[in-house]
Amino acid sequence: DAGITQSPRHKVTETGTPVTLRCHQTENHRYMYWYRQDPGHGLRLIHYSYGVKDTDKGEVSDGYSVSRSKTEDFLLTLESATSSQTSVYFCAISEEGGTGEKLFFGSGTQLSVL
Amino acid sequence: GENVEQHPSTLSVQEGDSAVIKCTYSDSASNYFPWYKQELGKRPQLIIDIRSNVGEKKDQRIAVTLNKTAKHFSLHITETQPEDSAVYFCAASRGGNEKLTFGTGTRLTIIP
Numbered sequence: 495d496a497g498i499t500q501s502p503r504h505k506v507t508e509t510g511t512p513v514t515l516r517c518h519q520t521e522n523h524r525y526m527y528w529y530r531q532d533p534g535h536g537l538r539l540i541h542y543s544y545g546v547k548d549t550d551k552g553e554v555s556d557g558y559s560v561s562r563s564k565t566e567d568f569l570l571t572l573e574s575a576t577s578s579q580t581s582v583y584f585c586a587i588s589e590e591g592g593t594g595e596k597l598f599f600g601s602g603t604q605l606s607v608l
Numbered sequence: 609g610e611n612v613e614q615h616p617s618t619l620s621v622q623e624g625d626s627a628v629i630k631c632t633y634s635d636s637a638s639n640y641f642p643w644y645k646q647e648l649g650k651r652p653q654l655i656i657d658i659r660s661n662v663g664e665k666k667d668q669r670i671a672v673t674l675n676k677t678a679k680h681f682s683l684h685i686t687e688t689q690p691e692d693s694a695v696y697f698c699a700a701s702r703g704g705n706e707k708l709t710f711g712t713g714t715r716l717t718i719i720p
Contacts, residue, residue: 525705536614536697536710537652544705552707553609584651594705595640599651 497521500585500600508608513572515603517585519565525588526568527597528552528560530581537584542594543568575607610635612700614711621688622719629714631698632680640703641681643672646695646713656683659703685716693718 497520507513517526528540529552539552541560549560557579559571572579583603590596611634621627633641642657658665658672658681665672669688674681681700685692698711 534712536712537699538710539707542707553709593703594701594707595642595703596654596657597642597644597652597708599653601651 498585498587498598498600500583500603502603503601504604506606506608507575509576510574513575513605513607515570515583515585515605517568517570517600519568519587521587522565523587523589524565525594526562527586527588528558528568528570529584529586529599530554531584531602532581540570540583572605575605577607579605580607581605610638610700610709612698612709612711614698614714616714617712618715618717620717620719623688623690625688627685627688627692627716629683629696629698629716630680631682631700631711632678633700633709634679635700635702636679637702638700640701640706640708641672641674642699642708643670643683644697644699644710646697648694652697688718690718690720692716 499518501516527542529537538554543549543562561569585600586597589598614631639660644652645655646652669686671684695713695715697713699708701708
């Protein structure tokens with residue numbers, strides 16, 4: 495087990511409110527990722543990080559920001575949540591050293607924006 | 609960027625029969641092709657992966673084949689069992705630190 499924890503596991507919020515999801519890992523992995531999962535779209539990359547304070551955008555980054563001030567924590571923020579951001583969010587780390595391969599996913603966060 | 613298409617979106621097979629899921633990719637530079645299994649309400653889990661220098665890889669009842677010329681790869685599950693029921697995702701990347709692009713998933717149901 496890669497020792498990855500997501501919090502919260504479930505969240506209901508209202509349109510326009512800020513939301514922060516947390517991903518915590520215990521094994522000093524360099525690469526961390528945030529994906530969203532929606533029916534008919536599979537898993538889509540939002541943002542990823544390749545080190546402390548080193549982040550980059552994925553394919554669906556609009557409306558999201560991330561921060562990584564410590565190796566173990568990768569935060570995903572929805573600055574002003576919209577209903578289209580209702581989704582299941584998965585954090586992942588790469589178990590293959592510094593590569594983007596062999597992803598191990600967290601348990602997910604179910605986010606509902608009303 | 610890379611585009612991965614996955615078919616079929618749903619698949620039902622009798623227990624004991626074989627199941628095949630196919631994916632095509634667009635980026636000829638892609639060379640890493642993993643498959644993930646996601647049981648209901650659980651996280652996606654890596655079940656097998658293959659690189660472009662290998663045409664086929666097997667692990668017990670599952671196998672993946674790759675056709676680089678046609679740019680498609682397939683997951684084969686033999687002697688299916690009820691615990692094989694899940695959503696399966698294929699993915700592709702150029703390997704190394706490059707990002708993965710996922711297919712849209714196949715819901716496999718094993719009929720007892």
